[in-house]
Amino acid sequence: MKKPSQDALLLYLGPFRQDVWLCLLASVPLATVITAMVSYAESVLTKPEQTTRLRQFFGPCFWLIFGAVFQQGSRWTPRLDATRIIVGFWWFFAIVVAATYTGNLIAALAVPKTFYPVQSLNDLVEQSTYKYGGMAGAAIYTLIEKSPFDVYQKMWQRSVKYEENNVKSHDEGIERVKKGNYIYLGEMTGVAPLIYDDCEFAVAKETFFPSSFAFVMPEKSPYLPAFNKIITGLLETGLVERWRDEYYPRDVCSSVSEQQTSVPDPANVQDMLGAFVFLVAGVVFSVLFLMYEVRFNLKLVRRLFRKFKTPDDIQRGRDETYL
Numbered sequence: 001m002k003k004p005s006q007d008a009l010l011l012y013l014g015p016f017r018q019d020v021w022l023c024l025l026a027s028v029p030l031a032t033v034i035t036a037m038v039s040y041a042e043s044v045l046t047k048p049e050q051t052t053r054l055r056q057f058f059g060p061c062f063w064l065i066f067g068a069v070f071q072q073g074s075r076w077t078p079r080l081d082a083t084r085i086i087v088g089f090w091w092f093f094a095i096v097v098a099a100t101y102t103g104n105l106i107a108a109l110a111v112p113k114t115f116y117p118v119q120s121l122n123d124l125v126e127q128s129t130y131k132y133g134g135m136a137g138a139a140i141y142t143l144i145e146k147s148p149f150d151v152y153q154k155m156w157q158r159s160v161k162y163e164e165n166n167v168k169s170h171d172e173g174i175e176r177v178k179k180g181n182y183i184y185l186g187e188m189t190g191v192a193p194l195i196y197d198d199c200e201f202a203v204a205k206e207t208f209f210p211s212s213f214a215f216v217m218p219e220k221s222p223y224l225p226a227f228n229k230i231i232t233g234l235l236e237t238g239l240v241e242r243w244r245d246e247y248y249p250r251d252v253c254s255s256v257s258e259q260q261t262s263v264p265d266p267a268n269v270q271d272m273l274g275a276f277v278f279l280v281a282g283v284v285f286s287v288l289f290l291m292y293e294v295r296f297n298l299k300l301v302r303r304l305f306r307k308f309k310t311p312d313d314i315q316r317g318r319d320e321t322y323l
Contacts (some may be wrong), residue, residue, distance in 0.1 A: 001118060001129065003202040012275065015104030024097065028065055035061040035086050042080040068094040073228065096240075118183060125154040133165035133186040135173065141166065141243040143209055160185075177201065193249045220313045278286075 008311050013021065036057035042059075060076035066092050067074050078084045124132060132155070134141045144152045144160050159165050167173040170191055173184035180198070184191070188207070195201040217224055234240050 001202055001204070002114075002177050002180055003116075003200050011108060012105065012278070014108055014259050015101045024069075027093075028069065029062075031065045031086075031090055032058065032062045035065060035083060038086060038238075039078065039080070039083045042082055065090060071098055073094075116202055116204070121155070121208060122150045123204075124183065125151060125158060130183045131165050131183055131187060132159050132183040133162075133167065133172065133173075134160065135166065136163075136166040137184065138186075139211065140185050140187065140209055174201075 014025070026096055031166045036054065036243070039057045039061065040054045060074065064074040064087065068087075071094070076088055118130065134144070141160065144156050156281060167176060167184070170186055172196065174191070177184050187244055195203070214229055217227070
């Protein structure tokens with residue numbers, strides 16, 4: 001397959017999986033509601049003479065809980081023990097989450113990892129992004145077509161049986177992989193010379209259909225013992241392994257990636273693109289919220305001018321409205 005490129009916009013979401021992000025998003029409003037209810041209950045029990053409303057506590061509690069996630073404090077601090085216990089445990093939770101996120105993010109920036117969507121035959125049949133096929137009439141093609149195993153039957157029905165998904169040679173298969181969204185199924189001995197010196201390709205970890213090469217001779221041939229003896233001697237003396245290292249194509253890309261992981265590259269603009277997008281989104285959201293607040297306050301002031309006569313009465317009316 002063609003090596004997928006890393007999405008810089010999603011780099012800052014990579015330290016946590018989707019289920020962790022969902023739990024974090026749900027925990028902030030849940031902790032806010034619990035903290036506000038406990039603070040309101042304690043306020044009513046300890047100071048019954050004061051008139052307080054539950055919604056008074058939602059704003060301060062939200063900014064306290066939200067700020068703790070980013071290791072920041074808040075102007076409002078709890079004064080009663082039950083609320084302090086909740087906030088203390090929340091701070092411990094926030095410290096663990098922040099430390100885990102920071103550690104994983106530093107590792108991702110220092111040593112970028114490429115996510116490969118297909119690493120096994122099960123991954124191949126479950127995905128819908130890539131088309132896949134092999135060389136028509138080859139051994140792998142016949143295996144997928146005739147095999148009774150479920151994974152091969154799914155491969156045949158979903159992609160391999162269609163003529164447009166198959167090729168006539170290894171070179172044609174590699175060219176289709178270069179165009180994108182295509183996975184070529186071929187023998188490693190035929191594919192390796194074409195891809196080991198080109199780092200835009202990736203090979204799945206799982207291998208299937210192992211095959212061997214042999215000399216075919218007539219039954220009871222007098223040359224069979226001599227061939228067996230010579231081939232066994234070549235294997236035992238290590239000559240086959242030596243010839244393999246000398247003449248078989250080397251995986252240049254793996255050695256390059258190992259050198260890159262030992263010395264991290266400095267971060268560039270593309271690596272920081274997600275942070276800039278997040279910053280711009282925050283500025284836009286802040287401006288929109290400012291426009292809403294200005295409009296809301298203008299309407300409130302006009303309504304209070306019609307209801308009250310003096311500036312003190314207007315301020316008192318605004319305080320009652322926010323409460």
